[in-house]
Amino acid sequence: MSGWAPVYRVVKRIPEGRVSTYGQVAALAGMPRAARQVGYALHALSGDENVPWHRVINAKGEISARAERTYADLQRSLLEAEGVGFDRRGRIDLETYGWKPRVRRK
DNA sequence: GCAGTGACTAGTA
DNA sequence: ATACTAGCCACTG
Numbered sequence: 605m606s607g608w609a610p611v612y613r614v615v616k617r618i619p620e621g622r623v624s625t626y627g628q629v630a631a632l633a634g635m636p637r638a639a640r641q642v643g644y645a646l647h648a649l650s651g652d653e654n655v656p657w658h659r660v661i662n663a664k665g666e667i668s669a670r671a672e673r674t675y676a677d678l679q680r681s682l683l684e685a686e687g688v689g690f691d692r693r694g695r696i697d698l699e700t701y702g703w704k705p706r707v708r709r710k
Numbered sequence: 711g712c713a714g715t716g717a718c719t720a721g722t723a
Numbered sequence: 724a725t726a727c728t729a730g731c732c733a734c735t736g
Contacts, residue, residue, distance in 0.1 A: 625718085625719095626717075626718050626719085627718070627719065630718085637719095638718090639718040639719065640715095640716060640717085640718045640719090641716095641718090642717085642718080643716070643717035643718065644715095644716065644717075645717095646717060647716085647717055657717085660717080661717090662717080662718065662719085663718075663719060663720085664719095667717085668717040668718075669717075670716090670717045671717090675717085676717085679717090706719080706720080
């Protein structure tokens with residue numbers, strides 16, 4: 605166990621049907637420049653933890669790709685089950701977005 | 711302690 | 724809009 609408790613606490617605070625970004629979580633956890641570490645922390649999650657890791661996405665409003673694509677698909681399924689909508693490009697719909705993405709959509 | 715790595719971001723071309 | 728680059732910071736070997 606490492607010092608990721610603040611990160612997990614913040615992630616647990618994300619309401620159902622909403623999403624947050626790595627950078628936002630990092631900032632709220634007190635490590636504004638450690639967005640990458642947030643991803644690492646979630647990856648290190650055993651799964652038994654009660655952490656809604658699927659509500660954390662990148663600044664573009666998309667699900668970040670990782671080694672195994674199956675987990676990305678699972679994340680999308682979990683979000684859709686909570687009522688989070690996706691557009692054709694795989695972006696989260698602004699309706700369910702907690703804040704605006706940094707990049708403009710087409 | 712140094713080098714490589716990654717579920718990130720912001721900037722530039 | 725996409726592709727590449729440079730910072731970023733904690734973990735691993």
